[in-house]
Amino acid sequence: MIHITRTIAIDESEIQEYFVRASGPGGQNVNKVATAVQLRFDVANSRSLPEEVRIRLILLAGRRITEDGILIINARRFRTQERNREDATERLVELIRNAAQRPKIRRRTRPTLTSKIHRLERKRLSAKSKRLRRPVHPYNE
Numbered sequence: 001m002i003h004i005t006r007t008i009a010i011d012e013s014e015i016q017e018y019f020v021r022a023s024g025p026g027g028q029n030v031n032k033v034a035t036a037v038q039l040r041f042d043v044a045n046s047r048s049l050p051e052e053v054r055i056r057l058i059l060l061a062g063r064r065i066t067e068d069g070i071l072i073i074n075a076r077r078f079r080t081q082e083r084n085r086e087d088a089t090e091r092l093v094e095l096i097r098n099a100a101q102r103p104k105i106r107r108r109t110r111p112t113l114t115s116k117i118h119r120l121e122r123k124r125l126s127a128k129s130k131r132l133r134r135p136v137h138p139y140n141e
Contacts, residue, residue, distance in 0.1 A: 002089065004096045010048045016040045017088070019081060036076035039088040044069025049096070057099035071095075 002010045019034040075088035
């Protein structure tokens with residue numbers, strides 16, 4: 001079991017890991033050993049996630065989620081398979097933790113009387129300075 005929050009835990013059987021060859025550093029080993037990890041987690045059919053977390057996770061995942069609702073995380077930052085596995089799992093846990101947090105509800109507020117007065121005063125001063133920049137006509141005909 002992978003514990004995400006106090007109430008959410010994911011069974012490790014819900015996660016599939018595939019190992020592929022990674023580009024980048026590794027010398028001659030890079031062409032022989034599959035060190036990159038592709039982690040797949042079926043968000044749409046997961047029994048571990050509450051419905052509201054599932055919806056937020058799909059929105060947060062963006063392009064990393066397929067049409068079938070499968071979240072794909074590619075980890076190839078490190079040279080070893082084990083470190084890449086840990087990295088992919090950490091990224092999955094972090095993504096689910098972010099989805100588990102309820103967004104703060106924005107409450108509309110009104111400007112205070114003082115802020116309205118300050119705004120109008122700045123507006124008056126700005127208009128006055130612009131008026132003073134205009135050319136002065138010697139004869140108003």
